[in-house]
Amino acid sequence: MGTLEMEQSLAKFHNGTLTFNLQRAALSASKSLDLVLYAKDLTENDAWGRLYGCSDKCAAAGWGDKYIPNYCEVNLDSTAAELSVPRSRLNANRSPLRIYQLFVRLFGNTNETRTPNGTLARNGVGKFNDINDAALRSLRKMGFTHIWLMGVLQQASGTDYSSIGQPADDPDLLKGIAGSPYAIKDYFDVCPDYAAKPEKRLDEFKLLLERIHKHEMKALIDFVPNHVARSYGSDVIPELNFGTRGNDGAGDDMSIFFSPQNNFFYLQPDGHGPPLRLPTCQDGQPVSPTCKTVAALDERRTSSENATDRRRPPLQKCDGFFDGEMKFGRVTGNNVASWTPAITDWYETAKLNYGFDFTGSSKNVREYPNALTPDKPIPDTWKKMDRVLEHWQAMGVDGFRCDMAHMVPPEFWNWAIAQARARQADVVFVGEAYDNDPAKVPGVDPIISKLHGGRSNVMFDLLNAGFNAVYDDQTYRALKKIYEGPGWANDIDDARPDDSIFENSIRYAENHDEVRLAAKSQWAGVGKQAGPAICAILYGLSRGPIMLYNGQEVGEPGEGVEGFGSNDARTSIFDYWSMPELVKWVNRGRYDGERLSPEQRELRSFYSRLINLIGEPAFRYGICIPLNGANRDNPNYGRLPNEQPSGHWLYSFLRHDLESSQTFLIVVNLNPWKSLKNVRIVLPGSAAQSIGLNRIAPESRICLKHRLAVDQPISVETTASEATGAGVPIVDLPALTPIYFEMSI
Known part of the structure; x- marks a missing residue:
């Protein structure tokens, strides 16, 4: 247009x-x-x-x-x-994204051995074939439009596939025996773990894409642009390996820290290196959890009385060195330029160079095409990453969840997304991004940088570059503080960013980086019952996409030590494991939930009702009008004794679509223990005008019906004058209860 x-x-x-x-x-x-x-x-x-x-x-x-x-x-x-x-919404032609985050390694794995630091042979692994028609049919029925196949790209791993030319990686480069799905070893290949026949892994992946499309959903995969595994080397398209330049024999100039045409940042020799010293061993003894595990496996193998075990070659030993970086070293994925990275660093990865030196005064110099110097040459890394996107688009992938998108220059995204959309107009880009990360790379566009009163926000840069959506970390944090202190429900509105960011943000209550809702140590120990109240707010707030993490729908707790994944209330992304609650739904590949408890079945049913409901016009196209600000001085707005003002545990908002006139009043009691009695929700004059109450007689009857309820749905009647005066009456709002009232005006 x-x-x-x-x-x-x-x-x-x-x-x-x-x-x-x-x-x-x-x-x-x-x-x-x-x-x-x-x-x-x-x-x-x-x-x-x-x-x-x-x-x-x-x-x-x-x-x-x-x-x-x-x-x-x-x-x-x-x-x-x-x-x-x-x-x-000017991009309303893009269908709203309702994303199911599916970690292939764990999703279909029904092996319940769960030995900490266990191997694939012992603990099992999910397969592409596990994501069968029954699974996809159920997910589509839940209301999902997109499946994010997390962890598909081939990562560094401790599992040996030498028989097909894929040997195990040096354990000094591993976090977990299975390996981190964000330490990519080959951008053009998929993990052989997931194939019934590892040598046919790409064929099996293509069949999975076909199944997803058959069920009228689209497939997203990870795009990890900021860093690669230190052992990166593609055998699918080797001429596009990083550190080399096509077939001309030229490679990176390792003698300098930064060159715009280098693919990596190279450490300069000093008293600390070379070689690169990894934090996995100390005084000859393994210190990383993975190295300790490998040492123990080797010892058991060599002392085993089993002849087969003794004939197996020993695993690589941890020594704190990587053969590939004995004579040079590269910056870590989290921007640490040190010959001796710490155990808390992303030491297993090397940062990619997009023509921007992230250090010191050089931060202001952009050696790539941008608004101020548009004629600069396109860096080699840009071209290679475009080939990555092109490769997966040609295979049938419909979009990309982009890891740590804010650590890559937005000008790259502008160029790359335009390239991708020239090939496929509706390709989806979702950006994991955090404006509060000091490692962010803002753009230099003089207009975008001054938006929102000159308060720079990297989310503007990314949305301007073409992202369909960026992460909404702020609302998630505001909700979590209500349970863990010192937050109030009123703070949700304070966390709301600029409207254009707000309307184009993806909201989630769980993902692989965040804790499980059902974890005993999190969310005040409320458990899986917190999910409906939390998600009723997050999923209903705006026109932006929503995301649900596999296992969330059945109350997966993320408890215990899996291996490299510690007892941190998260489901490990580093280890071979299975999800103890999700396997009850998977039920040996039937995906019928036969083993779920009644409470789990209702929880999953609730998410299904919610996700389908937010596909209706008021949520898909409508505006959001928060109501807590207008009710702070309202003593009947869920105020408990000795509280001032109102709005500690109660949150409400309106959603209204202009074209259809569909209107919802959403009311949520976030209190995990107390019912809120005789609640009144006052609609301020501006809100009443927005939804058309000013166009009806003051005593006209307004009917409100709870659309999320299954049995005995709650109904409320009020009038325009009561709604804007004393407030919409709700007699009883039980603990952790969300209500989605559709208003008939």
Whole structure:
């Protein structure tokens, strides 16, 4: 869609009405025109201006840049029944993403041995074939549109596949026997663990993609642009290995720390190295959990009375060195430029170079095409990463979850996403990104950097580059603080970012980096019962995508020590393991939940109802109007004794779609122990106007029906005058209860 200047139209004001004519020829073959009208004085506020009014009544007047969520679609066919229709969100043509995060290593594994630090042979592993029609049918029925196949790319691993040319990696480079799925060893291959026939692993992966598409869902995989395993080396497309440049024989210049055409950052020799010394051994003794495990396995193997064990070659020994970096060294994935990285560093990975030196004063120098110096050459790393995306797109992958996207220059993303969308217009990019990370790389676009009153936010850069969505870490943290102190429900609104970021953020209550909701040591020990209340808020807040992590739907607790994965309330991504609660749903590949408890079945059913419900217009297209701010002084807003103001445990908001007029009032009691009695939710005048209460008689009846309930759904009746006066009445709101009231006005 292009932008037409007002001067190109014949604009006239008459009796307070603006009329303008657009030249049809200027619109080429367009069938419709997306139109927003606004009045803004650009002579004020250092050229950022002041917005006085807009055709979208949801856009607030005021200083600076403003997010306009709604627009008018004008039909250019003169014979059409409707001249125009209201629309929401300028990228509304992108279908809303409801993502199921599926860790292939664990998802279908029903081996319940679960020996800490166990091998694949002992603990088992999930396979591509485990993700069968029954599994996919069930996930589609739950309401998911996309499956994120986490950990698919071939990673560094302690499992030996020498028979197909894939030997085990040096244990000094491993976190866990299975290995981290974010230490990629070959960007163009998949992990052989997941194939019934490892030599046919890519064929089996393609069949999985076909199954997902057959069930009318799309497949996302990881794209890990910031770093690779130190042992990286592709045997699928070796000419694109990092550190080399195609087939011309040239490679990185290792004599300098940074060159824009190098693929890596190279440590400079000093008294500490070379060689690179890894923090896995100390005084000749293994100290990393994985090295200790490998040493114990070797000892058992050599002393075994089993002839087969004794004939097996010994595993590589840990010595704190990597043969590939004895004469040079590379910066770690978390930007540590040291010959002796710490055990807490991403020492198993090497950072990739995108033409940006992240150190010192060099941070302001961009050796790649950007808004200030657009003619600089495209770095070699950019070209290779584009080939990675192209490879998986050609195979049938529909999109990418991009790991630590904020650590890579946004100008790369702008270029790479444009390249990817030229091949496939609807390819999805979801960015894991955190604006509060000191390692973030903001762009240099002079407009984007001054958005939101000049308060730089890397999320603007990433969304401007073309991401469908970026992570909403802030709302997740605000909710968690309510249970772990010192947060209140009122703080959820304070965590809300700029509207354009808010509407394009992906929300989650769990993922592989975060703790499990059902973990005993987390969320005040509430357990899996916290999930519905937490997710009713997170999933219903905006038009942005939502994500659910495998196991969350049945209350997976993430308890115990798996190996490298410690007792940290997370399901390990480093070890061969299975999920004790999810296997009850998997039920030997039937995916029928036969072994689930009644409570688990209801929990999974709740998530299904919620995820399907947020596909309706009020959530897919509608605005969000938070209500806690208007109810802080309302003593009937769930206030407990000795609390002031209201809004500690109660959170509510409205969702309203302009086109369909569908409206929901969402009310959530976050208190894990107490019911909230005789609650009143006051709708302020601005909210009442937004949902159309000002257009009905004050005593007109408004019916509210709870859409998430299964048995005996709650119904409430009120009037416009009561809703804006004393407030919508709710007699009893039990602990940890979410209510999704659809309002019939």
